[in-house]
Amino acid sequence: MKQNLFIALEGxxxxxxxxxxxxxxxxxxxxxxxxxxxxxxxxxxIGAVLRxxxxxxxxxxxxxxxxxxxxxxxxxxxxxxxxxxxxMQEGYTVITDRYYFSSYAYHGTHMDMxxxxxxxxxxxxxxxxxxxxxxxVPPDICMQRINAGRESTELFExxxxxxxxxxxxxxxxxxxxxxxxxxxTDGNRTAQAIADDIHQAVMLS
Ligand code: ADP
Ligand code: TYD
Numbered sequence: 729m730k731q732n733l734f735i736a737l738e739g740x741x742x743x744x745x746x747x748x749x750x751x752x753x754x755x756x757x758x759x760x761x762x763x764x765x766x767x768x769x770x771x772x773x774i775g776a777v778l779r780x781x782x783x784x785x786x787x788x789x790x791x792x793x794x795x796x797x798x799x800x801x802x803x804x805x806x807x808x809x810x811x812x813x814x815x816m817q818e819g820y821t822v823i824t825d826r827y828y829f830s831s832y833a834y835h836g837t838h839m840d841m842x843x844x845x846x847x848x849x850x851x852x853x854x855x856x857x858x859x860x861x862x863x864x865v866p867p868d869i870c871m872q873r874i875n876a877g878r879e880s881t882e883l884f885e886x887x888x889x890x891x892x893x894x895x896x897x898x899x900x901x902x903x904x905x906x907x908x909x910x911x912x913t914d915g916n917r918t919a920q921a922i923a924d925d926i927h928q929a930v931m932l933s
Contacts, residue, residue: 731761732819734812734855735930736827738897739863740890741882742870743915744922745825748863751923752930756821764815767825772807774800782882790838797831798847805854812855828852829860829908832900834884837892841900852907859933860908861926862901863915867891909933 735752737745746767753765769775769782778796780786788796804824805812812822828848835844867890874885884893901910911929915922 730858730933731821732816733761733821733858733930733933734816735821735823735933736829736857736860737823737825737863738827738829738833738860739865739915740833740867740870740893740897741885742873742877742890743863743865744919745863747919748861748922748926749823749825751919752926753823755923755927756823756930761821762819764812764820764822765825766804766812766822768801768804768827768830769797770800770804772800772803772810774803782884783880784883790835794831794835794839794844794847797835798851801828801831801848801851805851816855824857827857827860829862829897829900833893833896836896836900837889841896841903845900845903856908858909859930860910861929862897862910862912863922864894864912865915867894869916 737749739745749765753763757763769778774796777786778800781788781793808814812824815822828851831844831848832841867887870890871887874881884890913922913925
């Protein structure tokens, strides 16, 4: 298998991304990769503001939110200590829980998706994933999982919103299918079945 891959996991809230990042990381580590698992929003300065917005502790216009996610992503890439670019240079395989397709889908429900894609071009020029993996789970199942796991919900965590976001993901995949490597997997199965599917797709990427 190719070493030093950059892989992005995508999906609506509650689709099982964190679970699959963990399982893929373990599998790739066992196969001899140096793995760096990471996520967006980050745990950096801009990510902290975003989490407050998502929890409803700070109010912000959706265009401002889109701009902050872009800034957070640039820091995620370029940060001198923890940035993905540095990790790639050090030979790591980097697996991220969310990357720019999240912005296309989530902000595309509130503003012109083409603007979001255009604004994120800088990130695509810096680092394009070897594979974008979309874990497809019906929004009602995701809402059940979210409600079972926590007391409070975040900004986008309503059935209506998740339905719109899922639709926008497919719109974005359609728009960019010639420019991006995309793998869609049925996420309404056991975690192990999904992990096997993802591992096979990564091996072929
Ligand atoms: P995300 O990171 O996309 O929000 P998580 O991996 O945190 O998703 O999973 C959300 C919830 O669903 C968690 O409680 C997790 O244990 C559960 N879960 C994850 N994968 C599956 C699966 N394949 N089938 C059923 N439940 C799952
Ligand atoms: P995350 O912590 O991955 O939530 P979950 O584990 O529930 O999927 O992401 C938090 C929220 O941030 C999620 O609702 C999606 C949203 N988001 C955006 O709106 N734009 C973005 O660019 C990214 C990366 C995330």
